Amino acid sequence: MTDLFKTDRLETLLPQLEAFFWEEIAPLEKDFLSQPFNQVAQKCEALREKAKEKGLWGLHLSEKQGGLGLSLVEFGQLSELLGQSPLGHYVFNCQAPDIGNMELLAHAGTEVQKEQFLQPLLEGKIRSCFAMTEPQFAGSNPVHMATKAEKKGEHYIINGHKWFTTAADGATFSIVMAITHPEAPKHQRASMIIVPTDTAGFVLVRNIPIMGEEGEGYMSHAEIKYENCQVPQSYLIGEEGQGFALAQQRLGPGRIHHCMRWIGICERAFAMMCQRAVSRELSPETSLADKQVIQHWIAEARANINAARLMVLDTARQIDLYGARAAKDAISSIKFFVSDILMKTLDRAIQVHGALGITDDTILSFWYRHERGARIYDGADEVHKSALARSVLKQYR
Amino acid sequence: MTDLFKTDRLETLLPQLEAFFWEEIAPLEKDFLSQPFNQVAQKCEALREKAKEKGLWGLHLSEKQGGLGLSLVEFGQLSELLGQSPLGHYVFNCQAPDIGNMELLAHAGTEVQKEQFLQPLLEGKIRSCFAMTEPQFAGSNPVHMATKAEKKGEHYIINGHKWFTTAADGATFSIVMAITHPEAPKHQRASMIIVPTDTAGFVLVRNIPIMGEEGEGYMSHAEIKYENCQVPQSYLIGEEGQGFALAQQRLGPGRIHHCMRWIGICERAFAMMCQRAVSRELSPETSLADKQVIQHWIAEARANINAARLMVLDTARQIDLYGARAAKDAISSIKFFVSDILMKTLDRAIQVHGALGITDDTILSFWYRHERGARIYDGADEVHKSALARSVLKQYR
């Protein structure tokens, strides 16, 4: 571990957050593993109030937004802590996709949109979702989609079929990517439009069963049909045709949020792997920790996670200093570099746990299943590798 | 693919079984993915009757047992076909752990045991389970256990705590490894005893939730307490103190059964990966199949699976010719060699499917979750690697 990115504020804040995390959030893990999510979510609501009381609210928000005004480097180090529980970010209201939607609305929303949609989101009173992926189109080509928004009077009429709309179940509104200008150049065809989920024609077909679980509420990914959904034109975010550009802006920092959280998962899996190694007897005289192969897995995991953290926090630093666009190669790098380390670390932590590792008696199997998507969502790793390479190779032509 | 191990019998039998498989079993996959297992199991029962009618019953049984009297090499090639569905082996009554128990009772059971327990098992009228692993002891040390069977009059009184007793839910009897001679040399302490599941004190604590699913019936893994379970001494299999030796005999061929099935899973995942690659458009002109990285995954998977098959069938051949003991190094080799290829193949098949790959809309995510145990059960891969190495190194000392 490194103290390279420590700041004075963190010096104070991190221990407070650690105490809160281990005393309040970590103990909910058992419930999380055995109860329907909405039941656990209620306990999280209560913790949100406690967090507010302790002045820990708004880790990701500017002071103007009522938050702590931390840099991304600082937030990244707190985010790593929160990532050690599947509930950490949720309790602190900085969970995806809401955190991305907050950033998006803060940056490109109208004042009315901010008041109506952003403010309650910031306060954790409502949840939201983001509708981009469509089952018929490869996610690796983000300008390839069929959902349309056509103008009719003062409204948009939206028709389309989306899936993997995370956390749609129970959300108050969705931000929908839809084609408004089919004749425009490829990257200027789509727009982003807010669609409240109680709009007629917003049909949540199902929470998609993923790796054996449908989930519910925040912890779900929906398939949704938009059937003649009618919303006022004032629900457009930014300008028409800007959908792709806004999505890029939204996803850039979004990716680093995932990476920060993954470091947390890695650290937790690592700690569990070490604890298991020292406590699992092979015979009265020896434990797993005496096995050279286990030792090497631990050493490799330690080095890998350290490298992943440095990469992520250095990227956060670059975003803080130079903006997400300037840091795009760094962002692509961590997307595939960290997701790979994440899955390897989880895999080995499971192996060290033996049969216990594949049960739901520990959190490892949840992450093994639900973070397999890490190498797919927000741009498959393969897409980021090609993007990075093309950017690098430009300098050599 | 190779025709190296084809035989005349297979020439006739394989096409018949293929027809049955694709017409009768494969279509149940959709139900399997969306319904509780016991509901699907009923449909499988009906198929068993059909299989009997068609003369396809007893793929793994000797003619004396009413089966087809195939060699292991022949059975292996059929088993690969069956492995392409999670229901294949079940329909043909050659699923673990029952197939292992059949082999065990046929080899070491008394006539009475054969009549009472083996015969209905062969006929597919009952199911059974095998209780070895204990939560408090590392599976890598099979002589390390706490379950005890003490003699009292003409009975054994069994006390202990087991888990990962596959398919205990709904089984008629369990074969339990228990210490009968705590003072004997390590490998002669345990015995194998049949415990009917309706014995007082047989407490099925829970079907262990594994990778998000408790499962039910055959498709489950139970935690079981044996609380003063009393069974007649005639339920002893073989002789007292032979438990470890019998377990070795049972597990040797058992491992190859898994490997044969894994080849089937690999082939199915491979076919799905190829179908997805050619059918998934990236743009109107290109599909995933045009991507060089996808091509290389396909080529590597093809070569790996071919290698795995050759290794498994050559091992089966050695067992047929020289017996399982002589083939023990080959068996250890395939245990870790094939499980590794299995998990890599599934992982890449999922990645080629993108978001769809992590849903339960295809069978891939089921296997990704439930075959993760392949590297752990029947001896963790690490244990087999060390065993193989020690055997090899003996020749160099």
Next chain:
Amino acid sequence: MTDLFKTDRLETLLPQLEAFFWEEIAPLEKDFLSQPFNQVAQKCEALREKAKEKGLWGLHLSEKQGGLGLSLVEFGQLSELLGQSPLGHYVFNCQAPDIGNMELLAHAGTEVQKEQFLQPLLEGKIRSCFAMTEPQFAGSNPVHMATKAEKKGEHYIINGHKWFTTAADGATFSIVMAITHPEAPKHQRASMIIVPTDTAGFVLVRNIPIMGEEGEGYMSHAEIKYENCQVPQSYLIGEEGQGFALAQQRLGPGRIHHCMRWIGICERAFAMMCQRAVSRELSPETSLADKQVIQHWIAEARANINAARLMVLDTARQIDLYGARAAKDAISSIKFFVSDILMKTLDRAIQVHGALGITDDTILSFWYRHERGARIYDGADEVHKSALARSVLKQYR
């Protein structure tokens, strides 16, 4: 190891060849590691006579050619033995590129060519080379070349620049790929022409220093300029425009010859790794063989090499039965599958040897350097992977 491909002839022949190999060839390794090659080559010549006396000559030749008339499967198992020394194939006159040239001339040469060039080659009286690769063109596109042969009277005038012409130094003739029909369809432009190395204008620019060594004689790879080389038109092999087709025919089996040899290298490296593990003390009580990580390397190498052998011999079997064209996917598979295992095995054998492993005191470092090309020559692994994938994917379209 497997006895799957044993035959009666092998039963007799292999022990004879083993005796010869370990008594006569293996002891030359020390000289090979410390003396210029041409010095060692003389000792090999003497061994050729001994081999002839013992009736071991012509392992790769038909009876008609004065050889033993072995199948490719049989030869493969002998070839594996010979591969355990860098001199094995050379002593038995079945070294690349001569073995490929023998096959080519036997198949497509005229009677005069056979008498003049093939016969002395079969007898081991001369050596030959094969000139295809050009420095300015990527080897992955074999129809992309600049060397030209223009007709003038009864001759061809050849101009061009080739490199990686293996064993040109000291060869009697070269078989040169040259464009004779620049306007023809891509695959029909080139022809194969015999160019004696004493032809005026045949300029051996240098033996290319490869991995620190220029080498000499057979053990070298030359850069060659063809400057108005004039040869009679009767030196054309086959027909004009057939060059590419003949090269494909020549390379198909050629690739399996490399793979067979690589298995031999793997086995030797494996044996050295095991010997080192048991003999290298870490302390008076422990040796490297007690280290779990070393054990796992040994187990993984054992399984990998077994798999590689099965893949190679099954491919040989397919070629024997169905011809090289029908086996082309199998040939592509082993090209990349075995070269990868080869390099991994050598790498780990070196690591087990520690500092000794990188010295020239053992043969490992020679192979580590000179077999790195295995993943490049005869079609880079990447080319074979794409070829295999395209062939496989055709079945799914």
Next chain:
Amino acid sequence: MTDLFKTDRLETLLPQLEAFFWEEIAPLEKDFLSQPFNQVAQKCEALREKAKEKGLWGLHLSEKQGGLGLSLVEFGQLSELLGQSPLGHYVFNCQAPDIGNMELLAHAGTEVQKEQFLQPLLEGKIRSCFAMTEPQFAGSNPVHMATKAEKKGEHYIINGHKWFTTAADGATFSIVMAITHPEAPKHQRASMIIVPTDTAGFVLVRNIPIMGEEGEGYMSHAEIKYENCQVPQSYLIGEEGQGFALAQQRLGPGRIHHCMRWIGICERAFAMMCQRAVSRELSPETSLADKQVIQHWIAEARANINAARLMVLDTARQIDLYGARAAKDAISSIKFFVSDILMKTLDRAIQVHGALGITDDTILSFWYRHERGARIYDGADEVHKSALARSVLKQYR
């Protein structure tokens, strides 16, 4: 790449050094690849004078020693530049093993030793070597050795057999690890003694041929016998029995020097890989850079090297702030983390170069051969992994 560790001094110094490197040192690479080292060494001597004139001398030295007084973090970034040529460190007199000997003598040498041995070393007037490894003892157990130094009058009489004494050929003195107290606890048996190479009985048996090359002068690794070498007791460094402790002190920072240099090699290989990819035509329309697999290699290499650099420079920072002992886990981590990335990067750079990559026409094959030792020397990677794991696991017991 990151600007995370930039400093004001570097802002000025790095461009100066870059200019010097690319104008003066890089052009010598061609000579290095084709001439005996001692010939090239003379040209390096001339460059040393130029460097001194430009005020670039003493990059690794304190101001007191006549150097620039840079921090290790600063030096690390310069060292990375120098590492891009096999001559970079040599020109600046900060090559191993001399840099380690300078550190050692500066820290533990007597005033007389400093005057006699350190001063000319600092000035680049002489070279030195360090004799630890013995052929009969595994390097992984550094307290296991046979070389003895026995007192006789005012002298030590040294007898022993060492190898892998880097750069002994032409060195003025060797620092020899020898047992002086065979009866002491294991870690207190050895002492470090200076042995001038013109001492009677100092027998340089051979420059060990490594990966095909004996080398000469600085660029060699010798096998040496010490046969009754007699040196004054004043040549003892530190105190008797401190040999192991001093070696630890010497090797800790020594390892980071290698890692810094490896980053330079990685960057150079990366640049070559990119240049080759864009310039190598596959057909008139496409180049290697268009191949997705090549792109992914480039992306993975970019991310890996970035991670390696962050790890190394963060370790340097820790050593600057807290000392090498406190940073020992970080040092172990980078030893195996970076050496692995180094070898992977070189391997892929070679593959992208095709046949050219294995020739000595580029520097890649030199590094491929001579850095294979990176995973062995200064503690095999396996030793560092176990050391790191044990250190980590302590916290969990």
